[in-house]
Amino acid sequence: MADSVVVPAGTTAADAVAAAGLPRIGPRAVVVVRDPSGRLRDLDWAPELDTEVAPVTIDSPEGLAVLRHSTAHVLAQAVQDLFPEAKLGIGPPIENGFYYDFDVEKPFQPDDLSKIEKRMQQIVKAGQTFRRREYASAEQAKMELAHEPYKLELVDIKGDVDAAEVMEVGHGELTHYDNLDSGGERVWGDLCRGPHLPSTRMIPAFKLMRSAAAYWRGSEKNPQLQRIYGTAWPSRDELKAYLTRLAEAERRDHRKLGSELDLFSFPDELGSGLPVFHPKGGVIKREMEDYVRARHIEEGFQYVGTPHISKEGLFHTSGHLPYYAETMFPPMSMEGSDYYLKAMNCPMHNLIFRSRGRSYRELPLRLFEFGSVYRYEKSGVIHGLTRVRGFAQDDSHSYVTREDAPHEIEHLLTFILSLLRDFGLDDFYLELSTRDPKSDKFIGSDEQWETGTRVLEEVAVASGLELVPDPGGAAYYGPKISVQARDAIGRTWQMSTIQYDFNQPARFGLEYQAADGSRQEPVMIHAAKFGSIERFLGVLVEHYAGAFPAWLAPVQVVGIPIRDDHGGYLEEFAARLRREGIRIEVDHSTDRMQKKIRTAQQQKIPFMAIAGDDDVTGGTVSFRYRDGSQRNGVPLDEAIAHVVEVVRSRVNTGPSAA
RNA sequence: GCCCCUGUAGCUCAGUUGGCCAGAGCACUCGCCUUGUAAGCGAGAUGUCGUCGGUUCGAUUCCGACCGGGGGCUCCA
Numbered sequence: 001m002a003d004s005v006v007v008p009a010g011t012t013a014a015d016a017v018a019a020a021g022l023p024r025i026g027p028r029a030v031v032v033v034r035d036p037s038g039r040l041r042d043l044d045w046a047p048e049l050d051t052e053v054a055p056v057t058i059d060s061p062e063g064l065a066v067l068r069h070s071t072a073h074v075l076a077q078a079v080q081d082l083f084p085e086a087k088l089g090i091g092p093p094i095e096n097g098f099y100y101d102f103d104v105e106k107p108f109q110p111d112d113l114s115k116i117e118k119r120m121q122q123i124v125k126a127g128q129t130f131r132r133r134e135y136a137s138a139e140q141a142k143m144e145l146a147h148e149p150y151k152l153e154l155v156d157i158k159g160d161v162d163a164a165e166v167m168e169v170g171h172g173e174l175t176h177y178d179n180l181d182s183g184g185e186r187v188w189g190d191l192c193r194g195p196h197l198p199s200t201r202m203i204p205a206f207k208l209m210r211s212a213a214a215y216w217r218g219s220e221k222n223p224q225l226q227r228i229y230g231t232a233w234p235s236r237d238e239l240k241a242y243l244t245r246l247a248e249a250e251r252r253d254h255r256k257l258g259s260e261l262d263l264f265s266f267p268d269e270l271g272s273g274l275p276v277f278h279p280k281g282g283v284i285k286r287e288m289e290d291y292v293r294a295r296h297i298e299e300g301f302q303y304v305g306t307p308h309i310s311k312e313g314l315f316h317t318s319g320h321l322p323y324y325a326e327t328m329f330p331p332m333s334m335e336g337s338d339y340y341l342k343a344m345n346c347p348m349h350n351l352i353f354r355s356r357g358r359s360y361r362e363l364p365l366r367l368f369e370f371g372s373v374y375r376y377e378k379s380g381v382i383h384g385l386t387r388v389r390g391f392a393q394d395d396s397h398s399y400v401t402r403e404d405a406p407h408e409i410e411h412l413l414t415f416i417l418s419l420l421r422d423f424g425l426d427d428f429y430l431e432l433s434t435r436d437p438k439s440d441k442f443i444g445s446d447e448q449w450e451t452g453t454r455v456l457e458e459v460a461v462a463s464g465l466e467l468v469p470d471p472g473g474a475a476y477y478g479p480k481i482s483v484q485a486r487d488a489i490g491r492t493w494q495m496s497t498i499q500y501d502f503n504q505p506a507r508f509g510l511e512y513q514a515a516d517g518s519r520q521e522p523v524m525i526h527a528a529k530f531g532s533i534e535r536f537l538g539v540l541v542e543h544y545a546g547a548f549p550a551w552l553a554p555v556q557v558v559g560i561p562i563r564d565d566h567g568g569y570l571e572e573f574a575a576r577l578r579r580e581g582i583r584i585e586v587d588h589s590t591d592r593m594q595k596k597i598r599t600a601q602q603q604k605i606p607f608m609a610i611a612g613d614d615d616v617t618g619g620t621v622s623f624r625y626r627d628g629s630q631r632n633g634v635p636l637d638e639a640i641a642h643v644v645e646v647v648r649s650r651v652n653t654g655p656s657a658a
Numbered sequence: 659g660c661c662c663c664u665g666u667a668g669c670u671c672a673g674u675u676g677g678c679c680a681g682a683g684c685a686c687u688c689g690c691c692u693u694g695u696a697a698g699c700g701a702g703a704u705g706u707c708g709u710c711g712g713u714u715c716g717a718u719u720c721c722g723a724c725c726g727g728g729g730g731c732u733c734c735a
Contacts, residue, residue, distance in 0.1 A: 001685050212730030213661035218731050224661055227730070255727095259669075268708080268726050324735060344735055380731065386732080401660050475735050499735090526735090564690050590689095591697085598696040612694050624695055632694090 007051045014043035022055055027234045030055040031063050032195045042195045044134055059162035059399040060233045068093035070130065070197040071206045071232040072100045077179060077188040078119035079545035083442040089225045090168060096242060097231035101214055107226050108211040117208045126205045128179040128187060135174040151191045168192055179258050194372060205239035206232035248489055254541035261546055261603065272558045273382040273389030275534060277469040280554035287552050289370060292394055295531035299369035299415050301396055306348035309373050312338040317507055323476050329376050346526060347382060350508040358512040364408050368396040370533060385538030392533045399522040409459045409498055412527045416496045419529050420485055423540060424549060424652035427486040429466040432457055434479050436472030443476055444503055453479045477503035487543040547626055548605040549652040557643055558600045559586035562593050562612030569616050573609065573636060580644045597624065607643055608653055629657035
């Protein structure tokens, strides 16, 4: 692919692209060009001077966005063909696809989507041309758009909007894209800053995915529009691959696997977002907790315990109540006090710090617990284990001197990453959440925010990991770093957070005595490693698709006798493994061994230990692993050593004979 | 919280255009079979058709409210 081509004055970019011999169709088709100012231009753009431009192919990130936005236009045209009363909202490209918002009398039904999709296919086939047209003035635009109230609103705000989401306006000018049929007749059009594909025929593969409601311009004060989501790709194969990825994600859904593997459930009787862990899920949860607790203690944390409820004064002191009252469960009144279920642990840890005088010699003081917290999440956001109303935070608070804060944060980040790696996640990036200076949600002085943000940023940069800014994403009391982890199929999950807090130590009057005898205020560093045990368990279920590493697996070995009378032999084997702390069961059911293998396979048990006449005679067992591989006739001592080794090493792959 | 969809056996799902005892597969129980690497054969048991109310001679089916679940929006200390 040529890096650049020159478009001679008065000719179109398309001509230059063609002259350079670059493809106009196919999976690497050039769909737009980038001009020297960095702006993307349509292929029928004709500069007034000779201009060097960079061709942009349909499979590049920018090319994909153009493809998807053009497909969104086709969607809007199809909707207005079928529902002439539909008013247009916005229709930007998004990750893997696009959406378009409509104001319609009746929300779209699944039937409607297939009708719309069919109409879109006709439009694509018709090969309509996208033609750019500039409005002479805002007044002219308003006249033409008189019947589109939402577009009118956009004309008024012009380019003064979030550029990524609003494709309609920008670059300080008002433009329109008309769709022309093969006879050059205008059949449809939309306010849009562009650019677009040259023709609808260049949309190789698309599919409508779902419809949902969305607030106009993202505010719940505004009316709700009906949003249709779709996806579009440079080839049918890529569309198919994308749909396969979605199916794979569905196959890994922890809610489904959780019930199939008998790990946890959400009894209606308890209420939404309140999980119970069954014995098998309990094993995983306990293994996680035991390991994480041990690692914390190794790293100098001290395990503490605090209650689930507290009088309200505590949350006034901490400053949480004014900010989060709506997402805390309502208080219960007893003996003249209002008690709240706790939604965060830090205030209670502060009380532990404050319980006696502290010396600089004790710092950093690191308190840690699995604190049960309850948050009244809105009913619409509750989702499996990843968004619940009651959960255990693996929460720690490090109290340090101001000077020592960078070192402590570095220590925490290193610790967190090693912990995540221990559980098999090893692809990370960091996000730095800072305050929005325009919002009054944040408390503390500019100087405090600058200090905290700088300290976090320096540590994040030093880690060498990719760092993504998240302006306005901080908690009200301080900036934070969060660790985002990619799972086995490339999805990212926000895991750990580290927060720099200069606020609570002051509110609680925390102090320690320094070497010079003066009283000083510590800085507090909040750190949640998994965020919530429940959520991390859900993430692990999806990451491993339910096939947990041997050290976490609820049942690590299942003994499968070939005939009933081999069961006793396997029980002896099992007894020896149990003495080593291995979780083993022998399948004495009346099923035949092929069925037992299938059952163990479906339960994703790491080791199947099979024994028949040959094994009993030879003093061996035969392993079958989850991947179907086998190791037959393994002497008992060796078999036991093998299982114990795999479990104790905490390897996150296998086991396998391969 | 808002919008749309949805709730039938432990699980996955049929079904009833309002009407006698509501069905299948898997799982479960009991028999038979005694078996070498992903489902042996047979029999049996299983449901106030999410809950409460309304319409109706009659509701699992229609309507409403509530409680769950799903997809989004908004939110996420």
